[in-house]
Amino acid sequence: MNVSQHEYPNGLVLVAETMPGVQSAAFSLLLPAGAAYEPEGGGGAASMLADWITRGAGDRDSRALLSALDNLGVNHGEGAQTLHTSISAATLGRNLIPALELFADVVLRPHLDDDEVEPIRSLALQTLQSLEDDPGSKVIYELRRRHFPDPWGRPSPGTPEGVASLTPDALREVYRQGYRPNGAILGVAGAIDWPALRDAVGRLFDDWEPRPVPPVVERPTGPDRGHIERETQQIQIALAYPTVPVASPDYYRARAATAILGGYSSARLFTEVREKRGLCYTVYASYESQLDRAAVVCYAGTSADRAQETLDVTLAEIARLGASGVELEELETMRAGLKSSLIMQQESSMGRSGSIASDWFHLGRVRSLDEISAALDALTPESVGAFAAESAEKDLTILTLGPNPLVLP
């Protein structure tokens, strides 16, 4: 692994991996401007802003900016999540620094013209509308909102009231607070020349001034049991329960327990719900980590007549994981799967730039493949089983969506 890192005087961190044998280069810029940092009542500001910044920046108008990126063959996306606003892009290695020059304009010198706000607002309202036609995404957004204390589960598309009320000045204030170098991480991977990249990033982002970190007030949310009534064909079932974050010494035990529950095609949920009972096609458990908290999120989508059994079997499998440990064979299967996906993910400059930025956010360093492999090798059925016993079934949040509610424990 060939990873270099540099922290600039304004706090921006550059972390980059040179990948031999690829021609592409990709970057992932994490800005501390996620939906969690939006002002009271302004739900949707971070997403609207991620659209606004690309509508003209530096000496280019909206169309000239998008054309300049297209002319460099840049495949890019800008969007807000709960913790960050992220900008990711991939192109040929020789076009990386020219692309970063354009994105330095986008981040530091966006026009933020008042005229663009109404089109952006109407697109943001449409995103909220289209979420109503997408019950699988809707239930997961709402699950996170109820499970995590506010603002840590806030859905990035916001609320119709928030999107309707945001003024250009309110959006500019969100920009000033969150688009700051202290707390920003630029992960780069692929065909790169480290000294040239380090110097270029320094030159491009040098005049970006640090800002104070805004205080966050946490508030309890809930309820931990709920149903959203919708005239859908399928019933959506979503569950979450707490686990440990990436920085925890128990992280690998947590990942292993989640994978054994529902992370691959012979995992327990898949076997019990899909293979043995044919209850639904899609059922999984996934691991989601923030800095100080993390959750296991389980999802299933099924027909009305099978929904109650699907929920009951899923809950029974969560309970069984805590109660009766894991087998050596399961542990080995989980290990083979995680190692294989890690190696494959490492072959993509786009995937790699995202994961080194994420590692830096969670740990302040980048893990090598050898470190991860060794940690996975050190796991035993006893250590994973003991972790599952300590952590399962506490503070479960359950949310369903469909015509009728289910019986919840």
Next chain:
Amino acid sequence: MNVSQHEYPNGLVLVAETMPGVQSAAFSLLLPAGAAYEPEGGGGAASMLADWITRGAGDRDSRALLSALDNLGVNHGEGAQTLHTSISAATLGRNLIPALELFADVVLRPHLDDDEVEPIRSLALQTLQSLEDDPGSKVIYELRRRHFPDPWGRPSPGTPEGVASLTPDALREVYRQGYRPNGAILGVAGAIDWPALRDAVGRLFDDWEPRPVPPVVERPTGPDRGHIERETQQIQIALAYPTVPVASPDYYRARAATAILGGYSSARLFTEVREKRGLCYTVYASYESQLDRAAVVCYAGTSADRAQETLDVTLAEIARLGASGVELEELETMRAGLKSSLIMQQESSMGRSGSIASDWFHLGRVRSLDEISAALDALTPESVGAFAAESAEKDLTILTLGPNPLVLP
């Protein structure tokens, strides 16, 4: 480019690319068993079969088979499309041949137990139900069904009547007809040893017997204007018009014209519909090719009050492409984007195995990056404009989905 190919006596074609510097290997097996070859009234057979074959094969039952694949760290998917049933998988290079051994059982020696049919049928019915909750996918499936002559637009999820009526014997007959080596293509890419791979595939698929190619009777479909009434929040708009297939000498002109219409973020549809008018977030034009026919498919999803204008602007842009040619700047932007994505796609063993199998299907050979680059370089605004003028606006199919119909031309 390091591509080797071999045709076995039974007709199976192996085409493989050695990628230096990667540890992974991926394959994509195309079987001539898509939904288009299903018997009359049996809509959904190909998809049900793609599920059935993994429920026990060779000397392993369903659970043992999935565990064996998970133990090799294989990320895999089996599914039917209109023309093919495809099996794709990625793993570490050293596990490729062991994974192929398991899939040789799946393809040649599936158990196809009667007991598994009811669970598979119920999952297939659920897939059809979940499509009703997914208006964006629904409208594209129905557009293809109306645009292409039957069976070439047949949706692979089938119909509720078809799925309900298929007997185990009827499904086994579909297996016997379509799971044949003549017409099958195995594309492999990544960390491979060609002589060892060629020998292993020969040994594993040697006793697979060729079958006659079933005759296909084409029937006209339509209607070419339509509306599906659904109480959705967003209106879905889908259009298709014919273009030339991959094997045509005009292929690159067709791809260029489609990309300039709606293939990148400063393309015409995106600029006119999203940037200038803020009508919707998602609008694009994509190119879809079968062997003898191809189509440009345009899609937009928007709110009721903007739907008519979105449709009108989209139709005006399709007409303008045919009427007033393309500019040099647009051509250069299109070229930069296509070349950059080609190079990036070439860095992924999964992407590469799929595209060499697809090249073989369409052309009977694999194109090199240099060949594609040279063809793109040879395009001029005049040649692309002339193609657009000859081909646009003929035989347009338009389908909308939402509470109320729009005014269609």
